[in-house]
Amino acid sequence: MKFFIDTANLEQIREAQDLGILDGVTTNPSLMAKEGIKGDENIINHYKTICEIVDGDVSAEVISTDFEGMIKEGEALAALHPQITIKVPVIKEGIKAIKYFSDKGLKTNCTLVFSAGQALLAAKAGATYVSPFIGRLDDISTDGVALIKQIVDMYNYYGYDTQVLAASIRHTLHIIQCAEAGADVVTAPLSAILGLLKHPLTDIGLEKFLADYNKLNG
Numbered sequence: 001m002k003f004f005i006d007t008a009n010l011e012q013i014r015e016a017q018d019l020g021i022l023d024g025v026t027t028n029p030s031l032m033a034k035e036g037i038k039g040d041e042n043i044i045n046h047y048k049t050i051c052e053i054v055d056g057d058v059s060a061e062v063i064s065t066d067f068e069g070m071i072k073e074g075e076a077l078a079a080l081h082p083q084i085t086i087k088v089p090v091i092k093e094g095i096k097a098i099k100y101f102s103d104k105g106l107k108t109n110c111t112l113v114f115s116a117g118q119a120l121l122a123a124k125a126g127a128t129y130v131s132p133f134i135g136r137l138d139d140i141s142t143d144g145v146a147l148i149k150q151i152v153d154m155y156n157y158y159g160y161d162t163q164v165l166a167a168s169i170r171h172t173l174h175i176i177q178c179a180e181a182g183a184d185v186v187t188a189p190l191s192a193i194l195g196l197l198k199h200p201l202t203d204i205g206l207e208k209f210l211a212d213y214n215k216l217n218g
Contacts, residue, residue, distance in 0.1 A: 001179050004056070004187035006167065008035045008046065012190040013053050019193075024056035026109070026131075026167065026187040028087070029063065044080060051081040059109045059129075061087035062097075070097040078106045085109045085128060090118045095125045102126025109165065119151040123160040129185065134178070135168035144168070145177040152182040172196055 002023035005016045008031040016022045027050070037046050047060050058081070062073040070093060074086040078101075085107040088094040098108045102125060109129040110122035114137060122130045132151060134144025151164050163184035169175060172195030178186045 001183060002056075002163075002185040003193060004059075004165070004185055005193065006031070006169065006187040006189055008032045008037060008050075010046075010049060010053065013050060016190055016193060017054055021193075022054055022056065023185070024058060024083075024085075024187075025050055025054055026059040026087070026165075028059075028061050028111070047077070047080055047084065051083045054083070056083065057085045057107060057128075058083050059085045059087040059111075061111065062089075065089070065091065065093060067093045067096050067100075070094065071100060074101055074106070074108075087111050087131075088127075090122055090130075095121050098122060098125040098127050102128075111167070114147075116147065116150050116154060119162075119164075120154065123155060123158075123162040127162050129163050129165040131165045131167040131187075133168035134166055134174060135170040137168075138170065145174070145181055148178055148183050149181040156182075172198075 003021050004024040004026050005013055005022060006026045008027045013025055032043055037043055050058050060077045062070045064070045064073055070088060077086055078084050086101055087109045088097050089112045090110050098110055101108045107128040109131055110127040111131045113119050113130055113132045119130045132147050137144035148166050165185040165187060166178040166183040167187050169188035169192050172192045175186050175188055175192060
């Protein structure tokens with residue numbers, strides 16, 4: 001399973017990259033705003049900087065909701081760097097745009113997916129990634145991880161190449177559950193990724209090893 005970090009924070013991206021396990025980055029307008037990145041030029045430069053830090057795909061989201069606007073924005077974003085993946089919402093015009101980009105050989109990430117039907121249309125249109133938002137489904141008492149499993153099974157049955165990118169990760173357990181469900185990619189906050197390292201028995205064991213070493217070696 002690939003690990004993406006879901007942030008626009010450069011320090012966190014660098015920390016994840018330094019771990020040696022980072023495969024890519026996902027961003028959105030909300031994450032950009034959280035970092036105080038305002039204005040088209042600043043946003044573009046921020047995307048370029050992220051691409052210089054990481055080796056894998058970097059999702060950059062279009063703002064337009066009409067087909068022509070999505071195409072104009074998407075092509076401009078893709079021209080910034082070969083690692084850019086055009087992030088498009090799963091709406092009618094978005095599916096049309098994904099098909100257009102796919103035919104042009106451009107990578108896409110179909111976002112704001114909340115149903116198997118939406119994921120099916122995204123795959124039919126040739127999306128590189130499809131991003132089900134599992135945390136937001138959990139927020140309304142719906143099983144987000146079950147949707148990941150449903151989409152994975154559907155794609156495997158029909159042989160779609162679209163990768164299932166589990167998004168809206170709330171905590172470390174979500175990552176494990178998505179791995180068990182067969183997600184191709186998980187995009188998560190740095191805290192959730194680092195949480196995979198935590199276990200009390202590891203801490204206790206290391207403390208005991210070091211204490212015993214110090215007894216023998218002063």
